[in-house]
Amino acid sequence: MSVHGPTLIVFCREPIPNRTKTRLIGKISVNAAAALADAFIRDALNKAIAVRPGRLVIAASALHGAANSNYFKRLAKRFAADLIDQGEGSLGKRMARALEQSASESTGALLIGTDTPSLPARLLARSLDLLREHRVVLAPSLDGGYYAVGVRGAMPGIFAGIRWGRRSVLAETLSRLKDARIEYSLGPAWYDVDRWSDVLLLTAHLARNSQSQDSPCPQTASVLKRLGVLRDAR
DSSP states (O other): OOSSSOEEEEEEEOOOTTTSSGGGBTTBOHHHHHHHHHHHHHHHHHHHHHTOOSEEEEEEEOTTOGGGOHHHHHHHHHTTOEEEEOOSSOHHHHHHHHHHHHHTSTTOEEEEOSSOTTOOHHHHHHHHHHHTTOSEEEEEBTTSSEEEEEEOSSOOSOSTTOOTTSTTHHHHHHHHHHHTTOOEEEOOOBOOOOSHHHHHHHHHHHHHTTTOSSOSOHHHHHHHHHTTSOSSOO
C-alpha cells in the first residue's frame, strides 16, 4: 500500500451469534445474522484494499478485546491491516478514538462502517480523494446518518452528545461543523443495511445487477444466496 494516501479504518464488531445484526433475528436465525455480519466485514475489507489506502486499520470491538480475538487477528493478517481496539464508551467516543490516532497525519484518516456492503469501490475511493482536499468528509447514508467520516488534522469535537441511531445524526453533525466553522465536504450517499427492509432492498439491487461481472459484495451475495433470500446472484 502507498504510504502517501489517507489511512482507511474499517470499524467493525466481532460477528458473534446473538450479539450482532440483532435487528434481523426473527427473520433469519442468530447464526445466519452472524454469518451475514461476517460477510459484510469481509466485503468491506476487500473493498478497502481495492482502493489502495496509505494504511489499512481494523478498529475492532470484540468480546475479550481485539488483541485476544482470533477472528480479528486472522483478518488483520490476511488483509495486511493494523489491528486496534475500539475501547469503551459511546459510539462517538469510540469513533473519535479510532480516528484521532491517524487523523493528525498529513494525509488524514477515513473511517467506514461495514453496513453498506453494496457500496461501489469507486464511491469509497471518491471519499478518500475528497479527504485530500478537505479537513472533514462525511458520506451520508439514506437513513439520516453517515457510513463514512474522514478527518485531516486535529480531531474536532463533533461526536459528543450526538443522538446516535436517529435520522438527525448527519444534520446534527453538520450543524456542529458549521458552528465550529470547520470546512467539510459530503461524499457520495448510499444505503445502510440494518433492518429486514434494508436486506430486501439489497437483494433487489443485487438481483438486478446479477449479470455484472463484478459484484460489489460477493461474500454477502453468497450468504444471501445460501439463505435462499437471493436467487439470481452469481
